[in-house]
Amino acid sequence: AINKRLKLVASYVEDKRLADIGSDHAYLPIYLAKENKINFAIAGEIVEGPHKVSIKNVKEEGLSGVIECRKAAGLEAIELADNIEVITICGMGGKLIADILEKGKDKLINRPNLILQPNLGERFVREKLQDLGYTIIAEDIIEEDGHIYEIIVATDGHMSLAEDEKNFGKFLSKEKNDLFVKKQKQELDKVNYILSQLEKAKEEKSEKVLELQAKAKKIEEVI
Numbered sequence: 001a002i003n004k005r006l007k008l009v010a011s012y013v014e015d016k017r018l019a020d021i022g023s024d025h026a027y028l029p030i031y032l033a034k035e036n037k038i039n040f041a042i043a044g045e046i047v048e049g050p051h052k053v054s055i056k057n058v059k060e061e062g063l064s065g066v067i068e069c070r071k072a073a074g075l076e077a078i079e080l081a082d083n084i085e086v087i088t089i090c091g092m093g094g095k096l097i098a099d100i101l102e103k104g105k106d107k108l109i110n111r112p113n114l115i116l117q118p119n120l121g122e123r124f125v126r127e128k129l130q131d132l133g134y135t136i137i138a139e140d141i142i143e144e145d146g147h148i149y150e151i152i153v154a155t156d157g158h159m160s161l162a163e164d165e166k167n168f169g170k171f172l173s174k175e176k177n178d179l180f181v182k183k184q185k186q187e188l189d190k191v192n193y194i195l196s197q198l199e200k201a202k203e204e205k206s207e208k209v210l211e212l213q214a215k216a217k218k219i220e221e222v223i
C-alpha cells in the first residue's frame with residue numbers, strides 16, 4: 001500500500017512520537033508502526049471521507065492502540081500533552097504546508113522535528129522554516145509516476161538561506177544530482193514554453209516576461 005515516496009519520507013523518521021498531518025489513508029503512520037519505528041502517532045486529517053478511511057485502515061491493521069486518527073485542521077490535531085517529537089506533512093503544495101506551520105506555530109514550542117514533502121512551491125516551505133527558527137538538516141529528491149518530489153528535513157536551529165538555497169534547496173542545489181538537474185530542466189522547459197507563448201502574443205516587454213526571463217536565467221545558472 002505504501003509507495004516509494006512515503007517510504008523515503010519514513011526513512012527520515014527517527015523519533016517515536018509522530019504526528020502525520022494530512023494523513024489521508026494513514027499509510028505513513030501504519031507503515032512506521034508496523035516497522036516498530038514509532039510507538040505513538042496522530043493521523044490528522046481535515047476531510048471527513050479520508051478521516052473515516054484512516055480509522056478503518058488503522059483498525060484493520062490492529063493498530064488502534066498506537067495510532068489515533070483525529071479530524072482536525074493542520075496542527076490543531078496535536079495537543080501539547082501528546083509530546084509529539086516529529087511532524088510529517090506530505091503530498092501538499094508548499095504554500096499550504098507553510099500556512100499549516102504558521103497557523104499552528106504554538107504547537108511547535110517543544111520543537112518537534114519536521115519532515116516535509118511539498119509537491120511544489122518548495123521555496124515557501126524553506127522560507128517558513130527559517131522564519132520559525134528551524135534549520136534544514138537534510139533534503140532528498142525522488143521520482144515516482146512521472147513526478148519529481150522533494151523532501152525537506154528540519155530541526156530546531158537557526159539558518160540564513162541565500163536566494164538560490166530557498167529556490168533550489170540548501171543541499172540539493174549543491175549536490176546537483178541527476179534527478180535535481182532533471183527537475184530543473186523540466187522547470188526551465190515550462191518557463192521557456194510560457195515565454196514563447198508570450199512572445200507570440202507580443203508581450204515581450206511585459207513584467208511577466210521579465211520575471212520569467214530572470215527565472216530561466218537562475219535555473220540555467222544552477223544546473
Ligand code: SAM
Binds near residue numbers: 073089090
Ligand atoms: N500525506 C499523504 C501522502 O503524502 O500520500 C496524503 C496526501 S493528500 C494528497 C493531502 C491530504 O491532506 C488530503 O487528504 C487532504 O484532505 C489533507 N489536508 C489538506 N489540507 C489539510 C489541513 N489543513 N489539515 C489537515 N489535512 C489537510
